[in-house]
Amino acid sequence: MSDTATSTYLGHAARTPVIACHECDLLQRESAVPPEGVLRCCRCRATLYRRHANSLDRTLAYALAACVLWVISNAFPIVGLAVNGDLVETTMFGAVRVLYQDGMWPLSALIFITTMLMPACQALGLVWLLLPLRLGRTPYRADAVFRTLRVAQEWGMTEVLILGLLVALVKLSHIASVVTGPALWSFGALMLMLAAAASVFDARDLWMRLEGVPDAGPAFDSGTAFPAATAAACGMCVCHDCGLLTRVASAQASDERDYANVHASVRLPMHPAHCPRCGAHLHLRKPDSLARTWACLIAAIILYVPANVLPVMDTSSLFGAQKDTIMSGVVYLWTSGSWPLAVLVFIASVAVPMLKILAIGFLATSANFHSTWQPDQRARIYRIVELVGRWSMLDIYVIAVLTALVQFNALATVRAGPAAIAFGAVVVLTMFAAMSFDPRLIWDKRQPE
Ligand SMILES: [Zn+2]
Ligand SMILES: [Zn+2]
Missing domain, CATH: 1.20.900 (Dbl Homology Domain; Chain A)
Structure with missing residues (x-):
């Protein structure tokens, strides 16, 4: 994982392909990557490409x-x-x-x-x-x-x-x-x-x-500067599935949507095209990114309440019935001596969903107000949210295994409670919220140096 292969912005090597960062949309010339080397964006440090031998x-x-x-x-x-x-x-x-x-x-x-x-x-x-x-x-x-x-x-x-x-x-x-x-x-x-x-x-x-062709974006003469710093401002778009940089049908004034977030001069349709290579939808910025993010986030906040208040698991045994919430499950693990697992479940089921809601809310708010505050820190928060969100599914899997195994009619039975569905919905909705947030909005208001 050498960092020596970091791309150089506006490098002067001849015929180097041009690539755009998928997180901040900055155009940059690609430099050669040694085997097992990493190419990082020179502005936001996102991993653009990792090369492996064989x-x-x-x-x-x-x-x-x-x-x-x-x-x-x-x-x-x-x-x-x-x-x-x-x-x-x-x-x-x-x-x-x-x-x-x-x-x-x-x-x-x-x-x-x-x-x-x-x-x-x-x-x-x-x-x-x-x-x-x-x-x-x-x-x-x-x-x-x-x-x-x-x-x-x-x-x-x-x-x-x-x-x-x-x-x-x-x-x-x-x-x-x-x-x-x-x-x-x-x-x-x-x-x-x-x-x-x-x-x-x-x-x-x-x-x-x-x-049979190398992965190169539209050709720019080597040594000359790009017409603008970001791909969107040049009328280009990076495919989020395969990474191909394509020139989208040039400014079509027929569409009234003004990409105020991008550049006042560029007006492009919502879905400029499909990727010519993998067929994925191409868009300069994810469509209605902030509206969708907020919709998923607000739904997740509402469901977060029943997920924590209602029982996730109903246990009925000879000694009577017991209803467990997420928190009481953590307390049970703690008091029964398996405190490392109690900490683990607490982090995955209580702390991560809450921090994720707060982090996405913060990112969306700062993008709403076109904030220019610490974009590299906000990009880091976005990456952590993407990475960590899935671990909240932990409790769902625990409940599934317990429900399947503990079915001794007279002795003990475990059933999933209504909070389990609410909790699953919170996890899925926060994942959707993070997916519909466009990290390029973090950088759009900032003029690259
Ligand atoms: Zn970047
Ligand atoms: Zn593609």
Whole structure:
């Protein structure tokens, strides 16, 4: 991860391709990246490109391993409980089905999508794209598969599931003796394979192999300055899926929307075009970014109240019924001696959602008022929010496993409470809020030096 390959703004190397930063929209000339080197934006320090030796072959190997592990993970039980000589076991799909039968279908859909469907799309999408390339053929509909892969990487949450399973194991070990199933280990391996594949995968290398041309934006003569500092001000647009810089149909005055945030002189339609390479929607700035962010955020704030006040879990046993809120679950873990897990669950389920709501609210407010305050710090906050938000799903997975396993009619039964749905909605809504916020708004009011 050398930093020596940092791009130089307005460099003078001959025929260097021009790229735009996906976070702050600054145009810059690309400099050569050594193997395992990183190219960073010279203004906001966002990672523009990371080069790996043998990227595509390594990705294919990891993805094939992930496919096998996915099958094992879903065919075998994850955990079992031994009570009075009986062994109750559950697979991941079993947990999804129990929640569905309990009438918690939004929750079971969320768990099915994030732990089974999206990881499968991640692994299969990579194999679909890379295996034909390895065999010297062209993958069918590479553009659509590539965009699906992008969505799958955003919503596949195997790493959070693993942590959730560990918390569930500790909670279950207070009830009865726990038997770990083969799927627990293979889910762990699946997580590692998917993470390795995602970090080694080089989308630019893929598109270069597919199209046979280097990934270069519109040509500028080397040595001359750009007509303007940002891509939008030059009438260009960077694709958020594949990173291609394209010139959008030049200023069409027919559209009345004035990009006051961009440059008063540039008027462009809301959806200038589709990316010529991967077919994704291109827009200078995400459409109605702030309005959408606020809508998701306000809905999340409203749902945050029932998520914390109502019970997430109803436990009924011989000793009576008990309703647990998120906070009382944390207190239970703390008092029963597993304080590291109590801290973990508190951070994931209470602190992260609240801080995320505050952080996105702050970013959206400062963009609303066209603030020029500390854009690099705000860009950092945005990156942390994107990175950390998914970990709040932890409690949802814990509840799913407990509900699936603790079903001893007379002795003890665990059911998901209404707060679980509200809490799942808060996590999804804050993720949508962060996705609809356009980080380029942070930089738009600032004139680059
Ligand atoms: Zn940047
Ligand atoms: Zn594209």
